[in-house]
Amino acid sequence: MTDQKQAADFNEDEKKIIEDMITGDPEDMTIFGVSRRQFLKQLAVITGGFAAAQYIGPDELFAAPSVLAPGTIPINSIENGVNASFNVNGAPVALEVDSRMTLLDSLREKLQLTGTKKGCDHGQCGACTVIIDGNRVLSCLTLTACCQGKNVTTIEGLAKNNQLHPMQTAFIKHDGFQCGYCTPGQICSAVALMDEAKKGEASYLTENIREKPVSVQLSDDEIRERMSGNICRCGAYPNIIAAIKEVHSGKEAAQNWQFA
Amino acid sequence: MAIIGKPINRVDALLKVTGAAKYAAEFNQPNMVYAFPVRSTIAKGSVSAIDSSAAEKSAGVIKILTPENAPQLKAIDPKVKTGGMLGEQLLPLQDNLVYYFGQYIALVVAETYEQARAAASLVKVNYSKEKHAIDLNTELPNGYKPQKVQGEDAQVNEGKTAPVIDATANKISYTYTTPTENHHPMEPHASIAVWEGSDKLTLYDSTQGVMGARGTLAYHFSLTPENVQIVSPYVGGGFGCKGSQWGHMLLAAMAAKLVQRPVKLAITRQMMQTNVGRRPATQQKMAMATDDKGMLTAIRHHTDSYGNKSDFFEPSGKQTAVLYNAPLREITYKIAKLNIGTPTYMRAPGETPGTFALESAIDEMAYKMKMDPVAFRVLNHTAEDPSKKHPFSSENLLDCYTIGSEKIGWQQRKAEPGQLRKGKQLIGYGVATATYPAGRSAASAKVQLRADGSVIVQSATQDIGTGTYTIIAQTASETLGIPVEKITVKIGDSSFPPAPVSGGSMTTASVNPAVMAAAEMVRKELLALATADTGSSLKGRRLEDIGYADGHFFVTADKTTVDSYADIMRRNNKNIVEACTTAMPASGSGLGAPTAPCMEAPIDKEENSDKEKYSFHSFGAQFAEVWVDEDFGTIRVKRFVSVQDVGRIMNEKTARSQIIGGVIYGIGAALMEETAYDHRWANPATRTLADYHVPVNLDVPDIGVHFIGKPDPHISPIGARGIGEIGTTGVSAAIANAVFNATGKRLRDLPFTPDKMLLKS
Amino acid sequence: MRPFKFSTTADSNEVSKILIANPHARLLGGGTNLLDLMKEDVERPTELVEVGNIDVMKIVSPASATGSVVIPAVEKNARTANDPAIRENFPMLSQAILSGASAQIRNMATNGGNLNQRTRCTYFYDVAMPCNKREPGSGCGAMKGLNRMHAIFGWSDKCVAVHPSDMCVALAALDAVVKVQGANGKQRSIPFTAYHRLPGDQPQKDNTLQPGELITAIEIPRNNFAENSYYLKVRDRASYAFALISVAAAMELKNNKIVRVSIAMGGVAHKPWRASVAEKYLLHKEATEANFKIAAANEMKLAKPLEHNLYKVELGRKALVRALMQAANGGKTI
Ligand SMILES: Cc1cc2nc3c(=O)[nH]c(=O)nc-3n(C[C@H](O)[C@H](O)[C@H](O)COP(=O)(O)OP(=O)(O)OC[C@H]3O[C@@H](n4cnc5c(N)ncnc54)[C@H](O)[C@@H]3O)c2cc1C
Ligand code: SF4
Numbered sequence A: 001m002t003d004q005k006q007a008a009d010f011n012e013d014e015k016k017i018i019e020d021m022i023t024g025d026p027e028d029m030t031i032f033g034v035s036r037r038q039f040l041k042q043l044a045v046i047t048g049g050f051a052a053a054q055y056i057g058p059d060e061l062f063a064a065p066s067v068l069a070p071g072t073i074p075i076n077s078i079e080n081g082v083n084a085s086f087n088v089n090g091a092p093v094a095l096e097v098d099s100r101m102t103l104l105d106s107l108r109e110k111l112q113l114t115g116t117k118k119g120c121d122h123g124q125c126g127a128c129t130v131i132i133d134g135n136r137v138l139s140c141l142t143l144t145a146c147c148q149g150k151n152v153t154t155i156e157g158l159a160k161n162n163q164l165h166p167m168q169t170a171f172i173k174h175d176g177f178q179c180g181y182c183t184p185g186q187i188c189s190a191v192a193l194m195d196e197a198k199k200g201e202a203s204y205l206t207e208n209i210r211e212k213p214v215s216v217q218l219s220d221d222e223i224r225e226r227m228s229g230n231i232c233r234c235g236a237y238p239n240i241i242a243a244i245k246e247v248h249s250g251k252e253a254a255q256n257w258q259f260a
Numbered sequence B: 001m002a003i004i005g006k007p008i009n010r011v012d013a014l015l016k017v018t019g020a021a022k023y024a025a026e027f028n029q030p031n032m033v034y035a036f037p038v039r040s041t042i043a044k045g046s047v048s049a050i051d052s053s054a055a056e057k058s059a060g061v062i063k064i065l066t067p068e069n070a071p072q073l074k075a076i077d078p079k080v081k082t083g084g085m086l087g088e089q090l091l092p093l094q095d096n097l098v099y100y101f102g103q104y105i106a107l108v109v110a111e112t113y114e115q116a117r118a119a120a121s122l123v124k125v126n127y128s129k130e131k132h133a134i135d136l137n138t139e140l141p142n143g144y145k146p147q148k149v150q151g152e153d154a155q156v157n158e159g160k161t162a163p164v165i166d167a168t169a170n171k172i173s174y175t176y177t178t179p180t181e182n183h184h185p186m187e188p189h190a191s192i193a194v195w196e197g198s199d200k201l202t203l204y205d206s207t208q209g210v211m212g213a214r215g216t217l218a219y220h221f222s223l224t225p226e227n228v229q230i231v232s233p234y235v236g237g238g239f240g241c242k243g244s245q246w247g248h249m250l251l252a253a254m255a256a257k258l259v260q261r262p263v264k265l266a267i268t269r270q271m272m273q274t275n276v277g278r279r280p281a282t283q284q285k286m287a288m289a290t291d292d293k294g295m296l297t298a299i300r301h302h303t304d305s306y307g308n309k310s311d312f313f314e315p316s317g318k319q320t321a322v323l324y325n326a327p328l329r330e331i332t333y334k335i336a337k338l339n340i341g342t343p344t345y346m347r348a349p350g351e352t353p354g355t356f357a358l359e360s361a362i363d364e365m366a367y368k369m370k371m372d373p374v375a376f377r378v379l380n381h382t383a384e385d386p387s388k389k390h391p392f393s394s395e396n397l398l399d400c401y402t403i404g405s406e407k408i409g410w411q412q413r414k415a416e417p418g419q420l421r422k423g424k425q426l427i428g429y430g431v432a433t434a435t436y437p438a439g440r441s442a443a444s445a446k447v448q449l450r451a452d453g454s455v456i457v458q459s460a461t462q463d464i465g466t467g468t469y470t471i472i473a474q475t476a477s478e479t480l481g482i483p484v485e486k487i488t489v490k491i492g493d494s495s496f497p498p499a500p501v502s503g504g505s506m507t508t509a510s511v512n513p514a515v516m517a518a519a520e521m522v523r524k525e526l527l528a529l530a531t532a533d534t535g536s537s538l539k540g541r542r543l544e545d546i547g548y549a550d551g552h553f554f555v556t557a558d559k560t561t562v563d564s565y566a567d568i569m570r571r572n573n574k575n576i577v578e579a580c581t582t583a584m585p586a587s588g589s590g591l592g593a594p595t596a597p598c599m600e601a602p603i604d605k606e607e608n609s610d611k612e613k614y615s616f617h618s619f620g621a622q623f624a625e626v627w628v629d630e631d632f633g634t635i636r637v638k639r640f641v642s643v644q645d646v647g648r649i650m651n652e653k654t655a656r657s658q659i660i661g662g663v664i665y666g667i668g669a670a671l672m673e674e675t676a677y678d679h680r681w682a683n684p685a686t687r688t689l690a691d692y693h694v695p696v697n698l699d700v701p702d703i704g705v706h707f708i709g710k711p712d713p714h715i716s717p718i719g720a721r722g723i724g725e726i727g728t729t730g731v732s733a734a735i736a737n738a739v740f741n742a743t744g745k746r747l748r749d750l751p752f753t754p755d756k757m758l759l760k761s
Numbered sequence C: 001m002r003p004f005k006f007s008t009t010a011d012s013n014e015v016s017k018i019l020i021a022n023p024h025a026r027l028l029g030g031g032t033n034l035l036d037l038m039k040e041d042v043e044r045p046t047e048l049v050e051v052g053n054i055d056v057m058k059i060v061s062p063a064s065a066t067g068s069v070v071i072p073a074v075e076k077n078a079r080t081a082n083d084p085a086i087r088e089n090f091p092m093l094s095q096a097i098l099s100g101a102s103a104q105i106r107n108m109a110t111n112g113g114n115l116n117q118r119t120r121c122t123y124f125y126d127v128a129m130p131c132n133k134r135e136p137g138s139g140c141g142a143m144k145g146l147n148r149m150h151a152i153f154g155w156s157d158k159c160v161a162v163h164p165s166d167m168c169v170a171l172a173a174l175d176a177v178v179k180v181q182g183a184n185g186k187q188r189s190i191p192f193t194a195y196h197r198l199p200g201d202q203p204q205k206d207n208t209l210q211p212g213e214l215i216t217a218i219e220i221p222r223n224n225f226a227e228n229s230y231y232l233k234v235r236d237r238a239s240y241a242f243a244l245i246s247v248a249a250a251m252e253l254k255n256n257k258i259v260r261v262s263i264a265m266g267g268v269a270h271k272p273w274r275a276s277v278a279e280k281y282l283l284h285k286e287a288t289e290a291n292f293k294i295a296a297a298n299e300m301k302l303a304k305p306l307e308h309n310l311y312k313v314e315l316g317r318k319a320l321v322r323a324l325m326q327a328a329n330g331g332k333t334i
């Protein structure tokens, strides 16, 4: 990141956020991925403190991680209740839900993990993409009941060890979003794509499909094809491609605006 | 320190890449319940009976709202200015009349979303059906000729061009059609309504206009506006469909009032097709003529379109009043009423379909005259507003053509179609002019400097992905001489100083002058304190000799003589220095007079959007390279270059994103977007994102963006015009023109799907 | 979505019993089609049984002695497409799968679910519309409606829908066999081309599966098509869209002479459409563009377009030629 700012001193808002944070008892690993305190520090470093200053209170940045165990969630006349225990961002979760409840709605309505977005609820947009057991999937077409024993990673769980995931950093640098609504899905999708490319998985555009799968360096069109399951109505696609290319190739990707 | 313009990362970027940015539906409330609407399955008539007995017995159901039991809303009164704007003149569940397929006719409230949705499918409805109006050409004879279009005459020189055009062989005359399109921002509309007692309402809502939403809700629920708070910190895109207020907002508040619990109503993607506006279809009859040298002598542009429950219609003649120097132009409209959900503003309303017609026709005219399409446009360029005869506030369109031609490699283009190919792909190049008016409205902002050097800026504007948070921070930073890191921007809340709807590409032009003026007042107040303060090294200095940077003042001639903001505040026992200003453009405001404590910012009339004197427009040139499969007719945009003359650029990074986003919206309109209605039921057959196609990643090529970057000296002291919409204009024409150049096939009916290409000989 | 009971029974006989006893019970594969339709209120099962845990589903890709390959019904589309054996021996199947939906959906979708996914006909999806497939006797909304996406072959006056799968088009061309198990563990093998149905008088029936039967696997016999095959898909946008027309074309060449050929089309009928007329013409002929053109024209002569899909006849002709050309060219873009 060339225009990365120096770590700024905390302003009053940030200090207040931090105070609120550490009066609690921040566990190191929560379903939110990293400790709140570490995350906050990182937040100041990565974007020079910009974001910490944005329209957020502590509640919004890290909605209270109600530690979730069966019975502690308010259950409103559940019909056909199903129990499901699984991991979300490394933390165990046990839910009793209506059999109809999708993973997407469980994340958003029960676990307050609202980073995963609902764009269509029918598998047509990719906004709800999460990673289950290493694979990118759509949480809107996944029943919570089917998540028994699985490992779910959401956008909240990508940052690790005080660092944003490189894909998150690249999205910031390349402005890989505008409204930000498709972004969590795009990033989860892109993170999983890096793995697929390493495993040499093919796409419809792969010319030599019969060859043995080996780690592949994807062309721009290959990345486009493989990211086509994530719709961005704001039209950040070229920037998304730049961000993914940079992470995929390890080389800086250029941005192409100019003044006349 | 010139931070304005810098391509800094978005200040809200971290929140967006970590999932921490919160959108309307994500403000869950204690004790909250869920609402799910029932929609009509006829397009015209009335609901004769609703049998909700099965639904009521369904588990978790709390209440089913129908016209029988729904809270009564204060009726629409066309004479009253509510401060808001209903998307359609139709209040939900106030009577049993049906005006379009999919209209809300009941609402189920239940403990969970699953329960509400399931119960909604159990509500049985009987209708008394009437014959609906759905075919544009059938209904046009009963249509009306609007008198005004966005404040201007809607019928200009009717019938006057015929003698000129008919008299020459140098003419073209074609009809261009565009379909109904839907906005489909990725975040579906959502409202969470929370009542405190019976006279205070908070609505978490996904809106492009918190003030408008406040006005509408306050009016129809008979509340004082101050007792209605709209909260919308992050908006997952809008493109116009979140600019006005639609039924679900009222329904959420009605339901919450009735069940006395907070209610969440997040509409489905299917409802986005029917209930929150659309761009109406147009049929545009274009004709034009030139003299033998190719100078335009007359342009005629007639638009047929439709409306429903509002006066809105697609103003697709707008650009034809502004572009080219034809001495005579005829611009007219005829509008039918159809039983289709009400049309509304959609990204570059008017210009998006309008430039498709005009810029395709210009290309056809150039081809007829055997002229290069760029040269033809240059020849017919106008340096002043040809309708109003005002100078443009700032205009560099010719540079746009030149730069674009160079960047796309226009010289590769062959004048005759079908000359370039690679394998089975036919290659062609096309150009079109882009334009959009540069509006500005009154806006207020409050800037607050705290003793610790931090700054808070507040304004009831919105960031719908446009970068508003970021450029407000940049504006405040530059004006105050305080680093961006120390600035907190608070927007998207109606309790902040009023600002206009995020629409019409006017947020930047409107809000930033207010931010700048307020920041300037803060800085000046500080400086006044310093120069009057015996404890200050600046005591008695002349104001013009003093500079500022990094949180302190200094003497320009002697940079070691400094006084920091913090010291000045400490010595004067100030914890806060703040100012609220309203920046009011010279010609009209839209917001009304500033409300205390905001005062009007003093702005010289020459740089304050004086429409009596100048015509305010942005311009650009769009260049497309397309590859068309010669067998299948599938079109791929392979490269795109967009050169934009949009005034000062506030942030190169976010500005570029706005333009590429606009271009992609245009690619969608050109190649795939269409809401198709089955005339037997007047229902949209394209119900979801699986059949209303919008571009996916592989549809989109590299898009080169180039800015002229010259500040507009007359629009505001900042010199920035808006950029949210112009990127879409001209795109479908540039693609149509490139397709013609590639294949010799001239399509005049959007979108260009393979079936149309195949059936066209 | 109506309430339903969720179960994860492992015993396949038990599952068959449930399916026979309760006509409103359904198997749940990846859910990418079933849950979509349940949210639309089109499918209203009262019980869902997860396929993943059923004993008989736990086959692991045994390549049989005859050189055929068996793909389990519960295997995900993405894993099937990327299986090195499939990629090498049946590249057209990988391409067909990979041309469908999105990476996320392919990671979820099961092979069995793919076979049994239902049509994308908009009238079928909208419960406010008449549809004989959804509600027998209610009429066909598409017949006189917006039928741009609909069938040009084999439709009836009851239904003009197309089967939406890409994978199935390749399987049809590969002469696959659908392995099913019914009540009391009874096994059956159904030739792929006999698995899906034409609509006839019973458009509500997509396939020939009997009550209580589950798909356990799909077997693909050995062939020599790998060198010269291609799956071509033409659609309204570049990706993440259903086919307007697709063609699975495969041939075995000896000195440019076609010794075996197999062609199937998608987007044209209620089932994957074997282009047998074109196949017959091409057998023992030279693999030339001229021959491909005649074969394609012969095949498409039989098409019966509806009001809005005349273009499919032309598109089908051209797609057949292109797919055959590309297959003849070693699967490479021409
Ligand atoms: C937006 C979108 C785009 C798509 N685009 C394409 C495309 O371009 N091309 C394409 O081919 N497909 C496409 N699909 C469809 C997708 O491929 C199917 O939904 C998927 O293959 C279904 O598999 P599943 O396991 O999820 O099935 P499910 O939804 O779980 O089940 C589907 C049906 O199969 C039955 N079933 C499941 N397993 C068995 C079994 N073992 N035995 C008997 N019956 C069984 C179920 O009971 C159900 O009736 C798309 C889907 C979506 C949502
Ligand atoms: S084509 Fe078939 S699925 Fe479509 S409406 Fe007609 S009967 Fe229903």
Ligand code: FES
Binding pocket: A117, A118, A119, A120, A121, A122, A123, A124, A125, A126, A127, A128, A129, A138, A139, A140, A141
């Ligand atoms: S919300 Fe799941 S794909 Fe759109």
Ligand code: FES
Binding pocket: A176, A177, A178, A179, A180, A181, A182, A183, A231, A232, A233, A234, A235, A236, B186, B236, B237, B465
């Ligand atoms: S950033 Fe708005 S939809 Fe992608």
